[in-house]
Amino acid sequence: MSKVRWPRLVLYLFALFALVLSACSNQTEGDAEQDGDNDSTSEEQVKITLGFYSSGSADQKMEELINKFEQAHPNIKVKTQNAPYSQFFQKLDTQIAGGTAPDVWLSDGVFVQKYAERGAAKDLTEWINNDLNKDEYYGLDFNKDADGKYWAVPQGIQIGALFYNKDMFDKAGVDYPDDSWTWDDLKEAGAKLTLDANDNDANASSFDTSTVKQFGLTFFNITEGWMPVLKSYGGGVLGDELKNSIVDSTENKEAMNWIVDGMERGILTDPADLQAFQSPMSPFPSETAAMRIGIYARVLAANETGVNYDVTVLPKGPSGERFSPVIANSWIISESASDAKAQAAWEWIKYWVTEDKVQREWAELGEAVPVKKSVANSDLFLGSGEKPENKQAFLDSFDFAGTLDVNAVWSEWVKVFGDNVNRAFLGETSVDDALEEADQEVQKVLDEFYNNQ
Amino acid sequence: MANPSKIEHNKPTQPTEPKQKKRLTHEGKWGLIMISPYLIHFVVFIAFTLLASFYFSLSKYDMLNAPEFIGIGNYTKLVNDQVFWQALGNTVYFTVLFVPAQTILALILAVALNQQLRGLKLFRMAHFIPVISSWTVVLYVADAIFNPRFGLANTVLSKIGMSQQQWLNDEMLVIPVLVVVAVWKGIGYMMVIFLAGLQNVPEDLYEAAEIEGAGVLKKFRHVTIPLISGTTFLVLVLSTITTFQAFEQIYVMTGNGGDITAAGGPNNSSMVLMLYLFQQGFAFLKMGYASAIAWVLFIILFIITLIQVKLQNKWVHYEK
Numbered sequence: 001m002s003k004v005r006w007p008r009l010v011l012y013l014f015a016l017f018a019l020v021l022s023a024c025s026n027q028t029e030g031d032a033e034q035d036g037d038n039d040s041t042s043e044e045q046v047k048i049t050l051g052f053y054s055s056g057s058a059d060q061k062m063e064e065l066i067n068k069f070e071q072a073h074p075n076i077k078v079k080t081q082n083a084p085y086s087q088f089f090q091k092l093d094t095q096i097a098g099g100t101a102p103d104v105w106l107s108d109g110v111f112v113q114k115y116a117e118r119g120a121a122k123d124l125t126e127w128i129n130n131d132l133n134k135d136e137y138y139g140l141d142f143n144k145d146a147d148g149k150y151w152a153v154p155q156g157i158q159i160g161a162l163f164y165n166k167d168m169f170d171k172a173g174v175d176y177p178d179d180s181w182t183w184d185d186l187k188e189a190g191a192k193l194t195l196d197a198n199d200n201d202a203n204a205s206s207f208d209t210s211t212v213k214q215f216g217l218t219f220f221n222i223t224e225g226w227m228p229v230l231k232s233y234g235g236g237v238l239g240d241e242l243k244n245s246i247v248d249s250t251e252n253k254e255a256m257n258w259i260v261d262g263m264e265r266g267i268l269t270d271p272a273d274l275q276a277f278q279s280p281m282s283p284f285p286s287e288t289a290a291m292r293i294g295i296y297a298r299v300l301a302a303n304e305t306g307v308n309y310d311v312t313v314l315p316k317g318p319s320g321e322r323f324s325p326v327i328a329n330s331w332i333i334s335e336s337a338s339d340a341k342a343q344a345a346w347e348w349i350k351y352w353v354t355e356d357k358v359q360r361e362w363a364e365l366g367e368a369v370p371v372k373k374s375v376a377n378s379d380l381f382l383g384s385g386e387k388p389e390n391k392q393a394f395l396d397s398f399d400f401a402g403t404l405d406v407n408a409v410w411s412e413w414v415k416v417f418g419d420n421v422n423r424a425f426l427g428e429t430s431v432d433d434a435l436e437e438a439d440q441e442v443q444k445v446l447d448e449f450y451n452n453q
Numbered sequence: 454m455a456n457p458s459k460i461e462h463n464k465p466t467q468p469t470e471p472k473q474k475k476r477l478t479h480e481g482k483w484g485l486i487m488i489s490p491y492l493i494h495f496v497v498f499i500a501f502t503l504l505a506s507f508y509f510s511l512s513k514y515d516m517l518n519a520p521e522f523i524g525i526g527n528y529t530k531l532v533n534d535q536v537f538w539q540a541l542g543n544t545v546y547f548t549v550l551f552v553p554a555q556t557i558l559a560l561i562l563a564v565a566l567n568q569q570l571r572g573l574k575l576f577r578m579a580h581f582i583p584v585i586s587s588w589t590v591v592l593y594v595a596d597a598i599f600n601p602r603f604g605l606a607n608t609v610l611s612k613i614g615m616s617q618q619q620w621l622n623d624e625m626l627v628i629p630v631l632v633v634v635a636v637w638k639g640i641g642y643m644m645v646i647f648l649a650g651l652q653n654v655p656e657d658l659y660e661a662a663e664i665e666g667a668g669v670l671k672k673f674r675h676v677t678i679p680l681i682s683g684t685t686f687l688v689l690v691l692s693t694i695t696t697f698q699a700f701e702q703i704y705v706m707t708g709n710g711g712d713i714t715a716a717g718g719p720n721n722s723s724m725v726l727m728l729y730l731f732q733q734g735f736a737f738l739k740m741g742y743a744s745a746i747a748w749v750l751f752i753i754l755f756i757i758t759l760i761q762v763k764l765q766n767k768w769v770h771y772e773k
Contacts, residue, residue: 086713090735097516097740114738118517210617221715271719272622276602280709412737415714423720 044075046344048337051081051095051102053088058365065358069351076344096120096334103337104345106155109327110406112143116151117408122333125150127346137353137371142328142403146241152330153349156368158295159401160228160325161311161393162186163302168193168214168290172201177291179396181315183229183258186291190216190267193290202267209266216267218289219259220280222414223325226421227404228293230255231325232317237417237442238405243450247417247439254318256424256431263425270425284309295327296369296394303366303387311388313397324397325404329368369394409449416441510744520741527745537746539721540729541753543628547725548696550632556688559640563647564673577648581641588638588705595634595706621707624722631723635702639695643688650684651677682769690761697754700727726750 052062059082066078081102083091089111095101096115107115115121128150134140139154164177174189194202197211219225230236235252238245246252262268269289274280283289285301292298293314302309316322331352333345352358352371359375362368366386370376382391404410420438423429429437485492510527512520531537566576583591598605599620607617620630654677662672678685707723708716713736717724726746734743 093516093735093738115517118515118738120517272601272619274709275619275622276600278596409737411714415732415736418715419718419720422718426719428720 045077046075046340047077047079048104048341048344048348049079049081049102050345050348051088051092051105053085053106053108054082055085055367058367061361061365065352065361068358069348072351073344073347076347078348096336099336101334101336103341104331104333104348107152107330107332109142109154109158109329110404110410112152112328112330112332113145113407114410115332116143116145116149120332120335121151122335122337122342123149123151124153124333124346128153131346131350132353136373138369138373138376138398139326139328139371142326143330152328152332153353154328154330154371155352156329156362157371158223158297158327158329158368159394159397160223160293160295160314161397162314163284163292163294163298163309163311163388165284165287165290165307165309167308168287172290176310177312177315179313181312183232183315183317186217186315187258187262187267190262190291191265192216194265194267196266202265207266209264212266212273213288215269215273215283215289217262217269217291217293218274218283219263219268219270219293220274221418222404223295223327224293224298226255226259228314228323228325229259229317231323231402232314232321233258234317234319234321236405237413238407238446242405242407243446245413245439245442245446247442248435252435253431256421256435260424260427260431264427271422272426295325297367299386299388300366307387309388310390311393312390313393322400324401326401327404407446409445413442413445416445506744506747509741510748512741514741514744515738516740517738523741527742528749530742531745531749536721536724537729540717540724540726543721543723544697544699544725547628547632547699548693550629551635551696552689552692554632555636555639555643555692556685558636559643559688560647560685562640562644563651564677566644567648567651577645580644583638584641586638588701591634591638591702592705599630599634621723622719624719627707627719627723631703631706634706635696635699638702639692643692646688646691647681647684650681654680679770683771686761686765686769690758693757693761694754697750697757698727699725700731703728704731 050066054062062082063080066080070076070078082088085108089108092101092105101120112121125148128134128140132140132153137154139157140150142154143152144150162177162181166176169176169189172192174192177186177189191202193214194207194212194216195214196208197213198206198208200207202216227237230252233251233255235246235249235255237247259268263270269283274283277283277286277288281298281301284292284294284298285305285307287305287307294302294311299311314322314324331345331349333342333349337345354372356372356375359370359372360378360380363370363375363381366384370381375381376395382395384391404414407413417438420434420441424431424434509520511522511524513523513526514520562580566573566580570576583594596604601607601617601619601622604620606620610617618626621627658676658680659672662676667675703723703725704713704716707718713732717728717732727750730743730746730750733739733746
């Protein structure tokens, strides 16, 4: 009997590898598909595959816009491939490995360099220089590398601002934030807005940090957490070339001390506080926090729950510097696309960014700041009547906006940096030690990729 | 010297070879055809992928570019990788807590449900529901208990005057909490396997034991346990393998809102091998390194299973 079980047992062991190797099995299937494409291609017609990650209503709108594009370009046929966000990029990576990548795909802004620096994305510099008037668009430069090459064209822009709950401010008798605020002003106001189970605020001597029921500011990892604070204090994670760590700086220490002090006093949510919510995004829309650092897309959740809120620009650092984090979700053309397909894909990108009609329809979904400045500055975006009232704050933030030090190994350095600073946030280690450790580990990640160590 | 003698030695056996071949084509033809779907599946999806993953484990491979052969570089890197050792340690810790807990509790449950109880089917179903639920659903139930702010566990602790815990956000508690939830999810399945084993124990053995004057405990120890030892062996092997492959649970329960790079926390204290493999391969595009981890995992599992199989001669009883 024991002998009979062996093959099955071995099978269980082997099943482990199916995961790692899905890339290989895709290859044969993909090749066949591509051959088929070539056979059926008539002289004029170009078929392209377009990949995008989907989210509910946006799906349908995307299909509609693609249909309109096909009508306007009868020689181009678009086949779409979509998947939910988290699966989309896994699938995309295996597709690229198997040589079956979509000809054009939508990339999260933080992943553009991952594809660009590994040779999977087409250099779009020439096309952009020839076909687009750069002054007309937001965010083109966020996909530009240190050598001045453009790798992608924004599809919609996420930019950070300060969200605040008007009702909570009114109740606490605190003035609304404005563009004069520094981070210290925020903390001072935040202390009055932080309440424990007995309604003591964070300034009260009897305040109990273990029973906070309303936080001053919800603080969530990189974009909506430490990056804007570090940068406006004059610090940051990577140097200008994005290949070396600048973590262990006095500016960063100052910024980190501001954060840790806020967490110790219960004004800012720490990682353990966030764990208590079903989603770390929920404290603001569920009215458990009076303020949040939020990208544009967060208006959707806030509007859904009907919070009475508005936005303003993010606070200044001690020397008056300001920083607004940007994620420019963008269209990438596959390096492996044939010339004809790449050309057709470029037509789609041009159609997307230049056509007012497309930009307006997409803007109506309210997911992102429109790429085309004329549409973003129009009443459609600014005066839609939906909250927040001061959408202008998002546009003003472009004056001091920057990326999240995005490079080819972004996810990896974010992980090691985050692990280390979280230890400081939870009071398990000092700010100095956390930054020193993070500095070494981030540099190791960078060296491994850029210096091949 | 050795070669010529070998050839000579082989000569007399040669005439028998065609005979063997002929017999295979006659009798084995249909057999081969019948198992060909399995064989093709094995070659394409298992043998080929195994070889490919072994090659990747000896390469620098980011999925977006062709693999670049680097010899045993990934393996030497593994030896010096602190997080890998931590992940291995966590995996072993998880297994050591989980396997005995699940096996013993599943056996107790199965024995209880093997009685002539009223509402037996209802009890069986109740224990089986977590098995067929997805991890996401289980997470919601687990969260209702272990949420540090709103959870039942902390409410109970504070009611009896004990200090509240951070549960999944506490480096010491995270694995025990994960094990408790995993046992709850998996116990129904193992219980059903045990039930099948228990129902195969012949009634007359119990009767004979009773005549000899054995009580309930003695019957359990001397009749039930030896006769279901084959089943116990199966449960042990299956449990060990599933814990070494534990991934989805930890990803869902510790990855703040489905973020793969956040999973395994706090401070890698719940990082297990499968999670580390997935993170390195798919989040950081180090597929060569991930393949090396997979091979190490395979070898560990293979050795453990081998040991379990060897040890079974000492305690597993099969009816002859």
